[in-house]
Amino acid sequence: MSQSVETLDEIVERYPGQPEYLIFMLQDIQSTYGYISEDSMKVVCDYSGVPLTQGYSVATFYQSFRLDPRGEHEVRVCLGTACHLKGGQRIVEEVERRLNVAAGGTTEDLRYTLSTVNCVGACALAPVVVVDEEYLSNMTAKKLEKHLKTLDYDLENETKEHGHV
Amino acid sequence: MIDFTINNQKVSAQPGWTVLETARYYGIDIPTLCYHESVKPSGACRLCMVELKEGDWSKLVASCIYPVQEGIDVHTETERVNNVRRWIFEMLLATCPASEEIREMAARYGVVSTQMPVHDPDQNCMVCGLCARVCEEVVGLSAIAVMDRGVHKKIGSPFLRPTDVCVACGCCVSVCPTGAMQSIFDTVRGKPAMEMTQLAV
Amino acid sequence: MYEIANIGVFLCRCGNQIDPHIDLKTLEQTIAGSDHVGHCEILSYPCLQPGVDHITQQIIRKKLNRIIVAGCEGRLMNKKFEKAFADLELHKGQIDMVNLRGHVAAVSDQTAVEKANKSAKLVNAAIAEMTAMRPTQQTMAKIDGPVMVVGDGIASYTAAQSLAQKGIDYFLAVSATDPEAVVRHLHCSYPGERPHYDRIKKIVSDAVTSTHATVIPPGKLTGLSGVTGDYTLRFELDGEESPIKYKSGAIIACLDAQMAAPGPEFGYDGNTVMTQPEMEELMWENGAPKGSILFWVNDDETGQSDFAQLSAITAWHMARHIRECSTHTQTMILYHQDMEIPLSASERVVNRKLGILWIPYDKAIQPTVQDSVVTFCSLTDHVEHELNWDYLVLSPIRLLGKETAATAEILGLVHKEERFLTGHHAKVRPEMVGREETYMAGSARYPCDLQESLNQGRRAGTKTAEMVKNASEGRLRVPRVVCVVDPDLCIGCGQCQELCDCGGIGIVDGTRGGLPRVVDPMVCTGGGTCAAACPYHALTLQNNSNDQREARVASLAGQLAQDEVMAIGCVWGGLPAADNAGKKGLKYDPRVHILGVPCVGQIDPCIMARALMEGAPGVILVGCLPEECHHSYGVDHAWSRVNVIKKLLTLAGFNRQRIALAHADLNKPEEFILTVESFARTIALMGPIPRSADNVEKLESIYDLIRNNTRVRHLLSAGLRRPWEKDYRGDQRHALEYDRDFSAVLEEEYLGQRLVRILADQRQALRLADLAAVLKEDEAHVADCLWGLVTDGAITLSHENREAFYSFMN
Amino acid sequence: MSNVSEALKIEDWRLTSAEDLKALQKQILSGRDPNRPEIVVCHGTGCLANGSEKVSDALRTALADAGIEAKVMPGIKTTGCQGFCSRGPLVLIRPGGLFYQRVKPKDATEIIEKTLLKGEPVKRLLYKDPASGDTILNEQDIPFYKLQERVVLHNIGKIDPTDIADTIAAGGYQALAKALAGMTAEQVVEHIEQSGLRGRGGAGFPTGRKWRSALKAIETKGRPVYVVVNGDEGDPGAFMDRTIMEGDPHAVLEGLILGAYALGAEKGYMYVRAEYPLAIKHLEVAMVQARELGLLGENILNSGFSFDVRINRGAGAFVCGESTALFTSIEGKPGNPRPKYVRSVEEGLWGRPTILNNVETWANIPLIIGKGPDWYKKLGVPHSTGTKVFSLVGKVNNVGLVEVPMGVPVSAIVEDIGGGVPGGQPFKAVQTGGPSGGCIPYSLKDTAVDFDSLTKAGSMMGSGAMIVMDEGDCVVDVGRYFLRFLEEESCGKCLPCRLGLSRMREILDNFSRGRGSEQDIEDLISLAQAVQDGALCALGSSAPNPVLTTLRYFKDEYLAHVNNQTCPAGVCKELITYTIDPGLCTGCTSCARQCPNNCISGRKKEPHTIDTDQCIRCGICRETCKFDAVRVS
Known part of the structure; x- marks a missing residue:
């Protein structure tokens, strides 16, 4: 929220305040914050001079925008044709089971966001999973879980008696 | 004047008219749902499809947006047109099962039941977006819009919460062809269903 | 310019939705012969391009200057026609629609001819209105002078900065212009925002040093007059004896809420138990404290649960700052179980790294503050646990503050809400949405964080700049339906200003002792309750005048059969409810005839009286629900006016139920039908008012009285509210006392009115006994009244044969 | 990224004429020793995903460690995708073209020591032809490359896309210089018309004709006009455009500038998928460098013609590949298509005449202008001239990017270049044209790959994805896959697409569970017809194609699901x-x-x-x- 004052303004001010730059601004906000908050949506719409509804319909129309906070790690499973033929869907189902979250959702502890993408254009490596920015080729659910474990934190030392951090 | 035929009837139109407008001018029936005279046509519901024939070749176009052209041969009741119309009515009956208006209209065109599965028996919105267009073009506000996309497409205000922008004029309710706006409108203007104070006599 | 109406009436077939239901041929024949109708025609679809093209030709050929399309909802279709005919000098107000489809065709099982008759009544009424209308030219607004940015809110600086960026000159009326001084006290309104102070300093210095800026020396706003584009603000500047005036074109108010400490039940002592701003002050002076710091987000307990998230994020920012400065300090945040932790994924990572503990507590058991310890009930085991603290930091109480409220009062910003400046819900035109945003920014609108405040300021600045630019380029239109004051009729009583919900009526500074009122056309919502309330009819709604409405109502009333009733629906409630009933094909009593008005509050009581006088057996006004009235109090004012007519009906010996007020929700057409049918039944039971000479005289007297008697009109305007309205400006009175007083006055004036009428009619002097006999009133009573009239000079008293004769003198 | 002035080591770098450009090319070439060894590392997305960045780093370290003298110091060049993605990371040693595949960072030292210093190949990294079992040394001898005709891709794998000097040395922007110096706009359009070039985006509309009608529209509507690159390559399994944008961004840019010159456009847009960050980066770098050289922006090559480009990143919507949806997206709105009864050459972006072509089409333009339409016409077959790039994926040995002249048979691509299906059986079908296309069964393996023949076979060229399926792939499942894809990607504006596709998918879902009847198949066809006829844009109207073609060629397999409740390919979960x-x-x-x-x-x-x-x-x-x-x- 508020330590983003500068960046949010800076982001929108990269562009002229015209409706055609709406998507640019939302993309930059998305990549900076991981999602588009209500506040930032208002700022962008005001700045580019469009009604809030337009900002909201744009953000819900395009797949890359999120209106909820993302997890710390983003797991994207490719479901391009090649990956589909090589079992991409199975990986999705398996990861859904293991992380206990439906594709497109974020785990309750805000650690992982699982999503599917239509094709990352790396068909030769099918099935492909992209974790954060890293392309993982010839994936299986098992390999993926192993990879996710390396990203994980050791939780137990940090959780205190009543609170959580 | 632009001369052409609709169902083999000779008609003439002015430049800038659409096929639908010309047909209505001549009293030829073409069903529509997402069309309203107060706003620009959008061609979303596809009920107004008509067939343009040219020799052996023909194509289907949405008459509400198709501008009239000299010499076109328009047909409103061909097999292809009826196939599209029938399927659309079936789809509508399955997606908006709660809409009385849709049921009546479909019945008028001979579709009384659907073989498609009904997923939400309470749904009556077909997301034609007419309400949103009226809000933008007639009222000038854009308090509501079509959100999301594909099968998830829906009508609402930003974040699907009541919005300050709405002036509660109810134009959206008045144009809604399926009666769905009645419930959406209450969410948009931020008024929970409440009992009216009745007239004391 | 088009003084004499030449009306074109176009009847719509609407496919098969009107044509077979209503016999349009008959209707056409009826209408075509009417006065002022230059053309009447049936069209398939007047609204489609072929129809529009055809009407255009007719307008040109027959020089039509008013258009009536009898088809469907004007709310939806008017705009299209206005656009299509704009080049032909036909504008808003000169194009009217009658909803035959929704109000006649679909709603009953009458025959086509019967429906044609009903339609004719409605169309004729519209013709009468169109004939009475006096169209005015479209004018453009001017904005002279710089924008005034006033108030000490932090948003002032971003508003000013935006104006500077857009090249708009402005006055900046703030107490601090030194960036350091501004941030020094910023934490009192916005704690936990210290990382942004550098940025704030830059904004402040931009705003203050811009070449477009004129900084007003420290002082206090004490007065405001004028209208949009031409305001005069009075300031009492520190060290100056007389107030200084500034001419300004627009005003942006930037006001911040203030923060106070919660009560002693939370252990507040300002020392170790303190509020967030105080903790920030402590950190400012001494750096991060050592030990264990417990932030308790106690907004739920102080009754400000809406602000819990705001307090929580502030607590987190402070905790984070403390941890970053001093790793030895422990920070914990205790929060209500229902609150969602307002942290993003990346903030959670930071939180985890810093080890800031978030502890939820069971909402059923309020935590208790003890020395060095807070006890709370844990969610996990429902055992009461204890948290140790060296410092306990509570959420502040947020409130408006006295000075802020005073400034807001001067600027006319205080609306329904007592606490914050959240504006009223009356939004009747698109450009009015966001108007509050244009003129008002800062956390005094509603509590918000620093970023939101700054954004609000920026928004206000940008939008105002846009408005000023539009005005300077001649593109800012004055709305066509706004109130205007006739300065010759206005006596400056100020009733209208009291009533106006939009703050649109003011005094022109310095003219004739500040007497006549003036309407700010850019602020006026066209509600028109002011015009209906003016004792002297000095206010007129342009393009939508009282005369027009009276003509329409009178025309319809004159045509109604003995058992037919008139329903006047407002365009936000009753009318669309009727439209929707028609659209849904709901059937109701065909005896109900519906007219539309923008707001029932603009119906002058004399119009109600006129309807009854012209022969309507019953009139029902259908407005919005009081809390939803788009013109704030319009429907409440209508209540008072209906009530006075009811009283008069009783005085005249008629059934007071002939006039009624109802409320409708446009989304509930079924209930609207219940309303009007119930009324129609009521009227049917009592039958029409017999048109005896006596009754006609009484009805005419009522009309005359309520139209012309300034005492009654004054009294009515002064009391235009329901007794239970608490947030109405002005004194509250005892409901019953007031009602009785008013009744007494009415009785007196009514009798007086009749006496004067009789004397004027007779053109000869009459005796008391004669008068009493004519009026069928008690002699003593009449005598009292006559004496009053004589002393007022309304009639003269002469004596002949020791008998008193009363006569009307010219 | 490299600043041009630094990269070129010249002070005043703005080019002011065609001669300037020639001189610059000469200057760059003369500064290069053709015999100087060069290690080329593929940095296409495929190879990067396999760790080629680590490989190039390791090679650099190994070079430094080897302590080679500056004079013979080999260069390390990173290029765009070389096409043979299934073998990545790829490393080539030039001159000579020694081809190493599946190189790991730990191989770096050995490559330097053995190959560079001693001139010996590292045997285990060489390519082994699975068919013959022979080890092949050089790139040009590998069947995968040998059988291709690389025209559009000719620079890719040879140049560093982030360095304009490489492009200029390879002859980039010469066509632009030629046109600006000696051709009228009219002549450019004529050249394109004569070349017979058809749009590579899918429908194969003749590019010249499109430009001509745009010129006509300009006559009545005036300017401004816009030129737009459609780089929203959304077809799953297609990555031709990405490769071109990543590997030879200047070719796209040059083509676009030529188009702008022909139409008199001052502003162009490149709409690129956000899923292609590298392509966006390379295009941005290319634009910066071209601007600095005076090849883009104000007064290009002092010809008086000015033109500039902006990149729009797509935000994740397949439908934005549709022209009208793409325009609304550029305008900052949700990408809902609008009906195209008025063509976009007349009313496109902001209601102005607009020319939209896809990446590959634009990349063809400089070739046609540079080498002349007659040369171009000789490639391919009549009515489908030139070459086409395909991404060959699925159940095929050599997964990657191939370029062949139009008109070669399907089997040549899948079996000769692609090396056939793993395991050696014949392929079952090839899906072309992505979700809008159809299947070519093995029985039609001799179908020529050109616009008209493919359409006749019930499929379409599409953007060039070729997905090879073997007996382990179920057509019902593939149909479901495409329908689900389109159902999710449908903008949802028109009912036939939003609801019809869902229903079609539901019918197929039932088939895959062994439920359904032959009547359902009839319904499916009738519904498909309604969707084709009724849908508002090309996404919907072509959506039933995959199902209709598989029904045409593999009806038995559908019947097996419906009547026998079996899935012959063993894919449909509930039937196995x-x-x-x-x-x-x-x-x-x-x-x-x-x-x-x-x-x-x-x-x-x-x-x-x-x-x-x-x-x-x-x-x-x-x-x-x-x-x-x-x-x-």
């Missing part, structure tokens, strides 16, 4: 059972440990069994088993 072959099972327990539903039992070292009632058919056991003991039936 997993069993363990007791003869092959060694009782290693690894499947039992991995089973998410704990439904595999058995003792150690004894054959295991699957409880078929509990089995969720996730296939993990089959994936896990090292002994191929898990069977599907």
Whole structure:
């Protein structure tokens, strides 16, 4: 929220305040914050001079925008044709089971966001999973879980008696 | 004047008219749902499809947006047109099962039941977006819009919460062809269903 | 310019939705012969391009200057026609629609001819209105002078900065212009925002040093007059004896809420138990404290649960700052179980790294503050646990503050809400949405964080700049339906200003002792309750005048059969409810005839009286629900006016139920039908008012009285509210006392009115006994009244044969 | 990224004429020693994903460690995708073209020491032809490359896309210089018309004709006009455009500038998928460098013609590949298509005449202008001239990017270049044209790959994805896949697309569960017809194609699902059972440990069994088993 004052303004001010730059601004906000908050949506719409509804319909129309906070790690499973033929869907189902979250959702502890993408254009490596920015080729659910474990934190030392951090 | 035929009837139109407008001018029936005279046509519901024939070749176009052209041969009741119309009515009956208006209209065109599965028996919105267009073009506000996309497409205000922008004029309710706006409108203007104070006599 | 109406009436077939239901041929024949109708025609679809093209030709050929399309909802279709005919000098107000489809065709099982008759009544009424209308030219607004940015809110600086960026000159009326001084006290309104102070300093210095800026020396706003584009603000500047005036074109108010400490039940002592701003002050002076710091987000307990998230994020920012400065300090945040932790994924990572503990507590058991310890009930085991603290930091109480409220009062910003400046819900035109945003920014609108405040300021600045630019380029239109004051009729009583919900009526500074009122056309919502309330009819709604409405109502009333009733629906409630009933094909009593008005509050009581006088057996006004009235109090004012007519009906010996007020929700057409049918039944039971000479005289007297008697009109305007309205400006009175007083006055004036009428009619002097006999009133009573009239000079008293004769003198 | 002035080591770098450009090319070439060894590392997305960045880093370190003298110091060049993605990371040693595949960072030292210093190949990194078993040394001898005709891709793999000097040395921007110096706008359009170039985006509309009608529209509507690159390559399995944008961004840019010159446009847009960050980066760099050289921006090459470009990143919507949706997206709105009864050359972006072509089409333009339409016409077949780039994916040995002249048979691409299906059986079908296209069955393997022949076979060229399927792929499943894809990607504006596709998918879902009847197949066809006729844009109206073509060629397989409740390919979950072959099972327990539903039992070292009632058919056991003991039936 508020330590983003500068960046949010800076982001929108990269562009002229015209409706055609709406998507640019939302993309930059998305990549900076991981999602588009209500506040930032208002700022962008005001700045580019469009009604809030337009900002909201744009953000819900395009797949890359999120209106909820993302997890710390983003797991994207490719479901391009090649990956589909090589079992991409199975990986999705398996990861859904293991992380206990439906594709497109974020785990309750805000650690992982699982999503599917239509094709990352790396068909030769099918099935492909992209974790954060890293392309993982010839994936299986098992390999993926192993990879996710390396990203994980050791939780137990940090959780205190009543609170959580 | 632009001369052409609709169902083999000779008609003439002015430049800038659409096929639908010309047909209505001549009293030829073409069903529509997402069309309203107060706003620009959008061609979303596809009920107004008509067939343009040219020799052996023909194509289907949405008459509400198709501008009239000299010499076109328009047909409103061909097999292809009826196939599209029938399927659309079936789809509508399955997606908006709660809409009385849709049921009546479909019945008028001979579709009384659907073989498609009904997923939400309470749904009556077909997301034609007419309400949103009226809000933008007639009222000038854009308090509501079509959100999301594909099968998830829906009508609402930003974040699907009541919005300050709405002036509660109810134009959206008045144009809604399926009666769905009645419930959406209450969410948009931020008024929970409440009992009216009745007239004391 | 088009003084004499030449009306074109176009009847719509609407496919098969009107044509077979209503016999349009008959209707056409009826209408075509009417006065002022230059053309009447049936069209398939007047609204489609072929129809529009055809009407255009007719307008040109027959020089039509008013258009009536009898088809469907004007709310939806008017705009299209206005656009299509704009080049032909036909504008808003000169194009009217009658909803035959929704109000006649679909709603009953009458025959086509019967429906044609009903339609004719409605169309004729519209013709009468169109004939009475006096169209005015479209004018453009001017904005002279710089924008005034006033108030000490932090948003002032971003508003000013935006104006500077857009090249708009402005006055900046703030107490601090030194960036350091501004941030020094910023934490009192916005704690936990210290990382942004550098940025704030830059904004402040931009705003203050811009070449477009004129900084007003420290002082206090004490007065405001004028209208949009031409305001005069009075300031009492520190060290100056007389107030200084500034001419300004627009005003942006930037006001911040203030923060106070919660009560002693939370252990507040300002020392170790303190509020967030105080903790920030402590950190400012001494750096991060050592030990264990417990932030308790106690907004739920102080009754400000809406602000819990705001307090929580502030607590987190402070905790984070403390941890970053001093790793030895422990920070914990205790929060209500229902609150969602307002942290993003990346903030959670930071939180985890810093080890800031978030502890939820069971909402059923309020935590208790003890020395060095807070006890709370844990969610996990429902055992009461204890948290140790060296410092306990509570959420502040947020409130408006006295000075802020005073400034807001001067600027006319205080609306329904007592606490914050959240504006009223009356939004009747698109450009009015966001108007509050244009003129008002800062956390005094509603509590918000620093970023939101700054954004609000920026928004206000940008939008105002846009408005000023539009005005300077001649593109800012004055709305066509706004109130205007006739300065010759206005006596400056100020009733209208009291009533106006939009703050649109003011005094022109310095003219004739500040007497006549003036309407700010850019602020006026066209509600028109002011015009209906003016004792002297000095206010007129342009393009939508009282005369027009009276003509329409009178025309319809004159045509109604003995058992037919008139329903006047407002365009936000009753009318669309009727439209929707028609659209849904709901059937109701065909005896109900519906007219539309923008707001029932603009119906002058004399119009109600006129309807009854012209022969309507019953009139029902259908407005919005009081809390939803788009013109704030319009429907409440209508209540008072209906009530006075009811009283008069009783005085005249008629059934007071002939006039009624109802409320409708446009989304509930079924209930609207219940309303009007119930009324129609009521009227049917009592039958029409017999048109005896006596009754006609009484009805005419009522009309005359309520139209012309300034005492009654004054009294009515002064009391235009329901007794239970608490947030109405002005004194509250005892409901019953007031009602009785008013009744007494009415009785007196009514009798007086009749006496004067009789004397004027007779053109000869009459005796008391004669008068009493004519009026069928008690002699003593009449005598009292006559004496009053004589002393007022309304009639003269002469004596002949020791008998008193009363006569009307010219 | 490299600043041009630094990269070129010249002070005043703005070019002011065609001669300037020639001189610059000469200057760059003269500064290069053709015999200087060069290590080329593929930095296409495929190779990067396989770690080629680490390989190039390792090679750099190894070079530094080897202490080679500056004079013979080999350069390390990173290029765009070389096409043979299934073998990445690829490393080439030039001159000579020694081809190393699947290189790991730890191989770097050996490559430097053996190959560069001693001139010996590292045998284990060489390509081994699976068909003949021969080891092949050089790139040009590998069948995958040998059988291609690289025209559009000619620079890719040879130049560093982030350095404009490489492009100029390879002859980039010469066509632009030629046009600006000696051709009228009219002549440019004529050239394109004569070349017979058809749009590479899918429908194959003649590019010249499109430009001509835009010129006509300009006559009545005036300017401004816009030129737009459609780089929203959304077809799953297609990555031709990405490769071109990443590997030779200047070719696209040059083509676009030429188009702008022909139409008199001052502003252009490149709409590129956000999923292609590298392509966006390379295009941005290319634009910066071209601007600095005076090849883009104000007064290009002092010709008086000015033009500039902006890149729009797509935000994740397949439908934005549709022209009108793309325009609304550029305008900052949701990408809902609008009906195209007024063509976009007349009313496109902001209602102005607009020319939209896809990346590959634009990349063809400089070739046509540079080498002349006659040269171009000789490539390919009449009515489908030139070459086409395909991405060959799926069940094929050589997955990658191939470029062939129009008109070669399907089998030549799949079997000769692609090396056939792994395991050696004939392919079952090739899906072309992505979700809007159709299947070519093995029986039609001799179908020529050109616009008209493919359409005749019920498929379409599309943007050039070729997905090879073998007997293990189920057509019902593939149909479901495409329908689900389109259902999710449909903008939802028109009913036939939003609801019709869902319904079609539901019918196929039922088939895959063994439910349904032959009547359903009839309904499916009738519904497909309604969707084709009724949908508002090309996404919807072409959506039924995959189902209709598979129904045409593989009706038996549909009937097997419907009538016999079997899935011949063993894909449809509900129609198959997993069993363990007791003869092959060694009782290693690894499947039992991995089973998410704990439904595999058995003792150690004894054959295991699957409880078929509990089995969720996730296939993990089959994936896990090292002994191929898990069977599907």
